[in-house]
Amino acid sequence: MKTFRVSVFAFILATFVGCTNNSIQPEATSVNLQFLHLVDNQPLELDNIKYTNAVGQAYSIKTVKYFVSRVTFHKTDGTDIAIPDIHYVDIRDEATLNYELSEKIPYGSYSGISFVYGLVPEDNVTGSLGLELDQLMEWPMMMGGGYHYMKLEGEYISDDVITFFNFHSGSLNGVAYEIHVDLPNSSFDANASNLNVGMAMEISNWFQNPVDWDFAYWGSGIMGNADAQATVQMNGTDVFSVNFPETAL
Amino acid sequence: MRIKAVGSIFLLASALLSCTPDEQPDYTPTAYDLKIPKGFPAMEIPDDNPMTVEGIELGRMLYYDSILDQNQSRACATCHVQEHSFTSVPDVLPHVNLGWSYNWLWKGDVQGSLEDIMEFEVQHFFFTNLDNLKSDAAYLGLFKKAFGTDEITYQHIEMALAQFLRTLNSGNAKFDKVQRGEAQFTNQENLGFELFFTERGDCFHCHATAFFTDGQLHNNALDTDPDPGHFDISGDPLDFGKYKSPTLRNIEYTAPYMHDGRFATLEEVVNFYSEGLQPSPTVDPLMKQLSNGGVQLSEDEKAALVAFLKTLSDEEFVQNPEFSRNTQ
Numbered sequence: 001m002k003t004f005r006v007s008v009f010a011f012i013l014a015t016f017v018g019c020t021n022n023s024i025q026p027e028a029t030s031v032n033l034q035f036l037h038l039v040d041n042q043p044l045e046l047d048n049i050k051y052t053n054a055v056g057q058a059y060s061i062k063t064v065k066y067f068v069s070r071v072t073f074h075k076t077d078g079t080d081i082a083i084p085d086i087h088y089v090d091i092r093d094e095a096t097l098n099y100e101l102s103e104k105i106p107y108g109s110y111s112g113i114s115f116v117y118g119l120v121p122e123d124n125v126t127g128s129l130g131l132e133l134d135q136l137m138e139w140p141m142m143m144g145g146g147y148h149y150m151k152l153e154g155e156y157i158s159d160d161v162i163t164f165f166n167f168h169s170g171s172l173n174g175v176a177y178e179i180h181v182d183l184p185n186s187s188f189d190a191n192a193s194n195l196n197v198g199m200a201m202e203i204s205n206w207f208q209n210p211v212d213w214d215f216a217y218w219g220s221g222i223m224g225n226a227d228a229q230a231t232v233q234m235n236g237t238d239v240f241s242v243n244f245p246e247t248a249l
Numbered sequence: 250m251r252i253k254a255v256g257s258i259f260l261l262a263s264a265l266l267s268c269t270p271d272e273q274p275d276y277t278p279t280a281y282d283l284k285i286p287k288g289f290p291a292m293e294i295p296d297d298n299p300m301t302v303e304g305i306e307l308g309r310m311l312y313y314d315s316i317l318d319q320n321q322s323r324a325c326a327t328c329h330v331q332e333h334s335f336t337s338v339p340d341v342l343p344h345v346n347l348g349w350s351y352n353w354l355w356k357g358d359v360q361g362s363l364e365d366i367m368e369f370e371v372q373h374f375f376f377t378n379l380d381n382l383k384s385d386a387a388y389l390g391l392f393k394k395a396f397g398t399d400e401i402t403y404q405h406i407e408m409a410l411a412q413f414l415r416t417l418n419s420g421n422a423k424f425d426k427v428q429r430g431e432a433q434f435t436n437q438e439n440l441g442f443e444l445f446f447t448e449r450g451d452c453f454h455c456h457a458t459a460f461f462t463d464g465q466l467h468n469n470a471l472d473t474d475p476d477p478g479h480f481d482i483s484g485d486p487l488d489f490g491k492y493k494s495p496t497l498r499n500i501e502y503t504a505p506y507m508h509d510g511r512f513a514t515l516e517e518v519v520n521f522y523s524e525g526l527q528p529s530p531t532v533d534p535l536m537k538q539l540s541n542g543g544v545q546l547s548e549d550e551k552a553a554l555v556a557f558l559k560t561l562s563d564e565e566f567v568q569n570p571e572f573s574r575n576t577q
Contacts, residue, residue: 047487062534131290131349135464138457142446153534164537166448220537221448 028104029190033071034245035089035097036200037064044203046091049155049162051204054212059165061203063153064091065137068199069123070116071101076109076187086123088133105190113186113197117236118149118178124171139170143224146171149178150232152206156215166221167206169232177229179236186242198243205239206232276397278303281412286420288428289459292348298364298408300415303395306575308413310391311406313574319376325410326574332567334499335417339510342495343503345566346460348415355492355508357466357479363414367407377406419498419566420459427560434560441557444550451544452497452522452554454535461497461561467533468492470526471507478508489531501562515558519551 037044039051039061049060066089073081087099118124124146127134137147152167169177188195207213211231222228278301285292294300311317315324325344329335335344342355353359353366371377382388382401392401395409426432434442444450457463466479468490475490482488492508506512512521523546526532526539538544546554566572 127290132351132464134290135457135460135462138453138463140446140453140458142443155534161540163540164534166534166537221451223448 027107029107029192029195030104031071031073031083031101031195031197033068033087033099033101034196034198035068035099036198037091037203038200039203041202044091049157053156053204053215054208055214057156057158057215059154059156059207059215061152061154063151064201064203065089065148066117066150066152067119067137067147068115068117069119072114073105073110074112074114076111081105086119086129088129088137105195107190109187109189111187112183113242114180114182116178117181117240118169119147119171120178121171121176124176124178139223144171144173144175152203158216163215164220165215166223167232168221168223169229169236170223172224172226172229175226175229177233179233181237181240183240183242188244196245198245200241200243201239202241203239206235208235209238210234276393278395278397281305281416283415284418286418286425288425289346289418289420290349292415294348294415295362295364298411300412301395303391304409304412305416307388307391307395308409308411309572309575310388311410312413316381316385316388317371317375317377317406319378321381325370331569331572332502334419334502334567335572336503339505340508342493343499344414344417345419345496345498347417349460350464352464352466352493355478356482357491357493358482363411364407367410367414368403371403371406371410377403379403382406417566417572419563421565422498422563423560424557425563435556437553437556438560439557440550440553441555442560444546444554445557448537449544450522450546450550450554451535451537455494455533456497461500462494464494466491466493467535468529468531470528470532470536470539471511471521473527473529475529475531476509487531490529491531491533497558498561499563499566501559502567515555516551519546519554523551 044061044064047060047062049058051059051061053059067086068089069086071083071085073083075081083101083103085102087096089096091097126138126141126145126147129137129147133147137151139146139148147170149169149171150167154165155162156165157163171177183199211234213231213235218225218228222232281300281302281304283292283294283300298304312325315321315327317324328337328341329344330337333343336342340355347363351360351362353361353369359366359369379401382392388401389399392398392405396405398405423432423434427434445452455463455465455467455469466488468475468478469492472490477489479488479491480486500506500515504513504515506515506518512518522543524543526536526543528539532539
């Protein structure tokens, strides 16, 4: 009889423990990044020379391709949740404008989000990102190898002549110019199964603050120009802002 | 008793196995060990079409046989001639390193795998009549060896052709030997190399290593009133004048050049990119010297660029007997 009682107690205990185990799974949020592209705080209109930079040159945007990597979520308790993903964005490929990170983040209070615009040297290795990106974003070995961080292309008008510009950034001859972005006003609470993070690129900021970009001065191609790469890096720190839309794009 | 039981199970299993519809005693394909040129990425091969010696041999037979053509008047090799890096006439792209391609034909008519483009070629270009193959005893045997089938289908033809085409890989040109430290560029070739891979000449954006193509479609400023290009496929006005960037590997052997074969020599091509660009609404912004007519190369630079392009010639590839018609 005593044995029976012990057995019943053990069974009930096991049942409760089983239930408890199921219910104490750490709660976590899947994060969906949504990429938005603005000029002068309005949605970008491609292929239209309707914008004006800080030095008075009219310009258009035709191509926006770039890498976002190493997204990191900073908890208020001081711990960081770093996601190892590398994501490629092409404004003309809608499938790239939404991206669910490969790892969830635990519920809790977060003080902010940071990420790398481009690729850190450990990630910037020729041949490591697959055939299509090798071909689309190659940064030739002649200039140090790896990948373009960004291809931003369009037209500008100078002296009444319409000229293409290729605002391409990347690591040049072993010097890395990736941008470590701390998103302003990016604190949030993770307390639901999904979180949408809207990452908005204000394209006009590439061309100002601290350096007003003169297309004619820098020329149409800047890949081999270390000063230009450093300037792009400086101007890029305030290009992104963040919001937390309730619905996915 | 135990022995009897085991024996019974063995007999039963044997009987069941022998009754399966997949029973193909003659089907013993030999796995093919594809050699990838050094410096090339791995090739993705579909799980449902692994490369076999028998499949490749069948694909090779079909490639050179006009039996695929509804009228039996031409074969793949009629237009894709080995000594010209498997091209010949202007509107035919070369068959080289296609195992890494995903955008097909000049206008980007088809996207997908080699099997997908072979489906297009077999069923919508050649309009292959399967009865011609089914009535050929030699092919019945070859399909049996390659795929273990008595029933020849379009899919088997496409798979065999895809297997053969995955072997047509060119990666042993002087350029490759220099990359491997086995050869050196001349001074002129080296200047051409620098022009090619910097924004001075700016060839690399559309002709990226290792395949010397980016696999994409561009309007490269050939005409102020360009041919439709990818517009014919997509209907999108933004695609007007866009054609696939061809590989530059073996470019020395593939004249004439451009989608319409308008340039007879490499010198003419370089002259065009140097000072012959023409504006039109959909020109790719990568043609960033459009407003100057081109990249404005000196005569020495032009000669250097041509010299470099000729380092992409892989003589071994265009003479490899494994890729030629099997005359045995």
